[in-house]
Amino acid sequence: MATKLAATATDLPVSIDDVRAAHARIRDAIVRTPTLLSKTLSDLTGATVWLKFENLQFTAAYKERGALNTLLLLSDEAKAKGVIAASAGNHAQGLAYNAKRLGVPATIVMPTTTPTVKVVQTEGHGANVVLHGDTFDAAYAHARELEAERGFTFVHPFDDPRIIAGAGTTAIEMLEDVPAIDTFITPIGGGGLISGMATVAKAHSHPVEVIGVEAELFPSMYNRINGTSMPCAGDTLAEGIAVKEPGGITAQMVHALVDDILLVPERALEESVSLLLQIEKTVVEGAGAAGLAALLQHPDRFKGKTVGIVLCGGNIDTRLLANVLLRDLARSGRLARLRIRLQDQPGALYNVARIFDQERVNIIEVYHQRVFTTLPAKGLITDIECEARDRAHLERLVEALRTAGYETSTVELA
Structure with missing residues (x-):
């Protein structure tokens, strides 16, 4: 990776105090998901592997943390007018669910190509779903237009200090449960989760290395940090982290706090989804399996380490999951x-x-x-x-x- 910025906590948009305050704010309204030792994965990789089961949140992803933190920080006037987001994934579900609980009107703009099941799920959480454009970029642009027209508060999926602080509460809980963790292996899409987790890691009582993971097909943060220009395109299993442009705030924090970024191939993502179902009896989406994929791809890099991995989401299409499992059986x-x-x-x-x-x-x-x-x-x-x-x-x-x-x-x- 590129040489790190000489940054202190006060130089960055999110501090450890922000994350601690977020945790105090949201902890009674989210699931305190378990951080459990995987003996089998530890034996398989040579590391001591602890898994944080964020796929057990109500909407099956960590995204609830940042969404709830943001909603709770809004003024009464902003809550009354409502919030808006552009998302076809876990951010939409997390925001819609928590907005409904708090009585805040929520509008979610999704591309017209969004699978019907995701539209129905988001509407089921009480959100007004607007279908617009064939791409996420078109949906995003329309959401910003509606924000200006109707006075909504736009809730960004990752490039917002409130979102980052909420995401960082994941690491607060992991280190409370297992203080001996010395390495986080964390998926990167837009960079919200790893920015929050790295903030916590670098304030811990002992050094905690932070390693990011991206799909080989979408190395956007890797490109930003390392000055490379690898293409970002393709049908990745890890669509939850298939982001073409990382955030400006998150890129600043990743540059300052993250120790390395690894890229993982599709085959490793498939293998990891299958292994987690077979070994841990838990369902994760491709993005949720990225941390384990990096561990399996680079066992020497993590041998002897006490590793913390966030299973950040479990929303995977059942037919796609069946294909992944059958392909894994064929490869074995x-x-x-x-x-x-x-x-x-x-x-x-x-x-x-x-x-x-x-x-x-x-x-x-x-x-x-x-x-x-x-x-x-x-x-x-x-x-x-x-x-x-x-x-x-x-x-x-x-x-x-x-x-x-x-x-x-x-x-x-x-």
Whole structure:
């Protein structure tokens, strides 16, 4: 990373006192989510891994903290006029839910492309949802127009000291529960969460390293801090941190307080979502799994450390979650698609199936391909989806098929 600014707490927009005050303000109205030791992940990575389950907040994300802190700091006049935000994600839910509890009118502007389930959920929290534009930028611009026209207070998802202070209360609780934590691994989107957590970390009684994590497809804060210009685009699993432009306030705080930023590939995000469900029996979205993804990608970097990771959100589409889990099974060798060349004659498939039976591998689906193939007219390709115990079991099956004379290959995932 670039050389850090020589910043003191008084130079920055948010201080440890701001975060402590925010915690006193909001703590009775949010879930005090647990910070729990993961023995399995600790054994797997060589670090002592503590997980903060912010996916257990009512709206399943830490965003409630900053939204509530901001609402409580508004004047009575501002509360009466109402608040507005542009968001299709966790910020919308957190703001709408807490505004309804406090009797503050809330308007959320979302792109017209927002999935219906998110619109319905936000409306269910009592917000007035306005659909405008095809992109977030268009929705954001319209929200600022409505702010000016109607006297609403705009609540930014990350680039606001009140939001940052609220987000930092996550770290207050983690260090109260586990004072021995010496490293935070924290997702970065716009930078609100890591700015608040770093404020707390650098005021702790012993040094706490703060490591940020971004998806490789959206290295926006990495670019800002390091002066690079890597592209920010693509379909990332971690859409909650897929931010093209980080905040000005947050960039200042990250530059001053954060020790390093790591980038993680999509495959690591998928693996982490799957591992958290299998090991911790908890559902996280891609952004919520980014901290673990960085730990898995860089085990030597964190070996021997006492690591605190925020599972910052759990709002993931169920169909997407199913795809992630199935892809992880395929990569581990428990699910596979084998492509086998056969002769188009009676008994051909039966003879192959006997080998699957002998190796005790379950056949799930069979696909014959006779037309769109480069084989002679009497040849065919058969794809067989199957379920094995593990990678070694699958490899024994493939070897048995090849020994029996069948040309066999595996269809690999990206």
